[in-house]
Structure formats: C-alpha cells, structure tokens
Amino acid sequence: MTLKSGMVAIVGRPNVGKSTLLNAILGEKVSIVSDVPQTTRHQIRGIHTDERGQIVFIDTPGIHAGKDKLDKYMNRASLGSIDSVDAVIHMVDASEKTGLEEKHVISRLNKCGKPIIVGLNKIDITKGKFVPEYIKLWEEIRGVPMTEMKDLILFPLSALKGTNVKKLVDLLFEQMPEGPLLYDKDTITDFPKRMAMADLIREKLFLLMREEIPHSIAVIIEGVQPKKGKVLHIRAAILVERESQKEIVIGKAGAILKQVGSEARKDLEELVDSKVFLELFVKATSNWREDYSTLEEMGFIFSDL
Numbered sequence: 001m002t003l004k005s006g007m008v009a010i011v012g013r014p015n016v017g018k019s020t021l022l023n024a025i026l027g028e029k030v031s032i033v034s035d036v037p038q039t040t041r042h043q044i045r046g047i048h049t050d051e052r053g054q055i056v057f058i059d060t061p062g063i064h065a066g067k068d069k070l071d072k073y074m075n076r077a078s079l080g081s082i083d084s085v086d087a088v089i090h091m092v093d094a095s096e097k098t099g100l101e102e103k104h105v106i107s108r109l110n111k112c113g114k115p116i117i118v119g120l121n122k123i124d125i126t127k128g129k130f131v132p133e134y135i136k137l138w139e140e141i142r143g144v145p146m147t148e149m150k151d152l153i154l155f156p157l158s159a160l161k162g163t164n165v166k167k168l169v170d171l172l173f174e175q176m177p178e179g180p181l182l183y184d185k186d187t188i189t190d191f192p193k194r195m196a197m198a199d200l201i202r203e204k205l206f207l208l209m210r211e212e213i214p215h216s217i218a219v220i221i222e223g224v225q226p227k228k229g230k231v232l233h234i235r236a237a238i239l240v241e242r243e244s245q246k247e248i249v250i251g252k253a254g255a256i257l258k259q260v261g262s263e264a265r266k267d268l269e270e271l272v273d274s275k276v277f278l279e280l281f282v283k284a285t286s287n288w289r290e291d292y293s294t295l296e297e298m299g300f301i302f303s304d305l
C-alpha cells in the first residue's frame with residue numbers, strides 16, 4: 001500500500017476543545033486542557049502514525065481579541081498554521097452561539113483552498129441547536145448554499161467522549177497526499193520537554209484556581225538538575241504581574257501552591273519517566289506579556305512567525 005502523509009491544523013476560538021481533540025486522536029496527553037480560555041499558548045504538534053501513513057496535527061492557541069505581544073503571538077501562531085497544512089479542522093462548540101471569533105476564522109479559511117472539516121464539538125451536551133448558525137455564517141460569506149461547498153465537511157464530534165474521533169482520522173487520511181513519514185514512527189510530539197514541563201504546571205494552576213486565576217500567569221522552568229540518585233530536580237518559577245497576585249497563587253498557608261506542586265509532580269514524573277523533586281516559587285514581573293526577552297525565555301520564538 002502506498003503511504004500517505006500530511007499536516008492538519010486544528011483552529012478555533014478558545015475553549016472549544018481543540019487540545020482535547022488532539023489528545024483523543026493520539027490516545028495520549030500531549031497538549032494541556034482546562035476550562036479556562038486561552039489554555040494553549042503555543043503551536044503543539046501531535047503525530048499520529050498507523051499502517052496508512054502519518055498525520056501531523058497542529059494544535060493551536062484559541063483565536064481571541066487581545067492586543068498585547070503575547071495575544072498577537074498566539075493569534076498569529078494559530079491562523080499562521082493554516083498556510084503550511086494539507087487540511088484544516090475548524091473546531092466549534094456546538095453548544096454555544098457563534099461569535100465574532102467564528103466570523104474571523106471563517107473569513108480567513110474562506111479562500112485557503114484546502115479541505116475544511118468543521119468539527120461540531122461537544123455533541124455529548126448539545127443536540128446541535130446552534131449548528132444552523134454556523135451554516136449561516138458560511139452561506140453569508142460565500143453567497144451560496146452549504147450543499148454547494150465541496151471543500152467543507154460538517155462533522156459532529158465529542159472530543160471528550162471520543163465520539164467519531166476514529167472516523168475523523170479516517171476521513172483525514174482520505175484527504176492526505178501520498179508521501180513518506182515525516183517523523184520517526186514512534187514520535188508522538190516534538191514539543192520541547194522544558195516547555196511541556198512548564199505547561200503541565202500551568203495546567204494544574206488553571207485547574208485548581210479556575211476563575212481566580214490571574215489572566216497573566218506563566219511558568220518558566222529555571223533549572224533542571226541532572227539526577228542525584230534517582231531523583232530529577234526541577235525548579236520552576238510561576239510569574240504573575242503584581243505583588244498582590246502572589247498571595248492568591250500561594251494560597252492560605254501555601255495551600256494552593258502545595259497542591260499544584262503535588263499534582264504537577266505526578267504528571268512530570270510520567271513525562272520524564274523518573275522520580276521528580278519539584279521546587280516552585282512565585283515571582284511578580286510586571287508587564288511580562290509585553291517583554292520579548294521573558295517571552296523568549298518561555299519558548300515563544302517570534303522569528304518563526
């Protein structure tokens with residue numbers, strides 16, 4: 001059988017389930033997930049390989065309206081991914097009304113000339129009340145009925161429950177060009193370890209703090225010391241913008257930080273396949289979302305976009 005290989009971008013507004021879908025396709029957690037919007041801040045590649053060939057999925061940050069350097073980076077990382085792929089999944093939350101973000105994404109996808117799969121996600125909690133709204137957005141922009149849009153496929157999904165996820169991969173393989181494997185068959189992601197470590201810690205902060213989480217929170221891995229005995233020592237800084245936010249993150253008598261540390265440590269141990277000693281501290285650094293050197297230290301590479 002001739003091998004197929006290609007790339008697929010997963011785009012859409014925040015919180016619709018893009019990262020959940022990537023993890024469901026791979027059967028492994030590669031991208032962090034939370035119900036706080038703008039959880040994903042980088043392009044994260046997840047690689048699916050089977051006897052048919054290979055599909056490289058690119059999970060992207062949710063498209064949103066912010067204006068600082070980090071927001072602009074995230075939006076570019078997201079929409080910029082469209083140019084380099086063979087097909088696009090536009091993830092939408094079928095349980096929510098359409099918004100300006102959908103219009104923005106659709107106007108960008110309209111003339112991209114690639115197959116577009118509209119992932120109507122969260123069908124486990126919705127009967128599809130808002131699906132006609134999505135169809136209308138496309139019909140408005142193109143001035144023809146949906147049935148005439150040969151590049152567009154509406155695809156109901158539950159990324160959380162795994163409903164239709166295998167069928168989605170089958171459908172995508174049909175769209176992929178012939179070609180050799182792009183990565184070694186055992187590679188599941190090329191996201192750098194240090195950035196994955198920082199993201200895992202950030203995920204626990206999001207999950208434990210939820211609405212209380214300061215918008216401008218970030219994690220930097222400041223040091224990874226080679227194993228002493230059997231333990232890997234990881235030192236991570238949690239950045240907030242103001243002194244007053246430090247207390248919120250630390251919690252009463254250090255309760256939040258302690259819980260974040262203990263939950264993150266378990267995931268980190270799985271990631272690095274070793275026992276971990278995790279040292280966390282909180283630092284107030286004003287305006288880091290506008291500061292190139294801090295952003296670069298976190299792994300945001302502006303020259304790539």
Ligand SMILES: Nc1nc2c(ncn2[C@@H]2O[C@H](COP(=O)(O)OP(=O)(O)OP(=O)(O)O)[C@@H](O)[C@H]2O)c(=O)[nH]1
Nearest residue numbers: 014015016017018019020034038039040062159160
């Ligand atoms: N009920 C339901 N919830 C889902 C589904 N898919 C994702 N979620 C939830 O939606 C929330 C957001 O999921 P993410 O995968 O982080 O969303 P995202 O689109 O990657 O968000 P950003 O990274 O912020 O752009 C999480 O609480 C998920 O558990 C689904 O199919 N059904």
Ligand SMILES: [Mg+2]
Nearest residue numbers: 018019039040
């Ligand atoms: Mg995400």
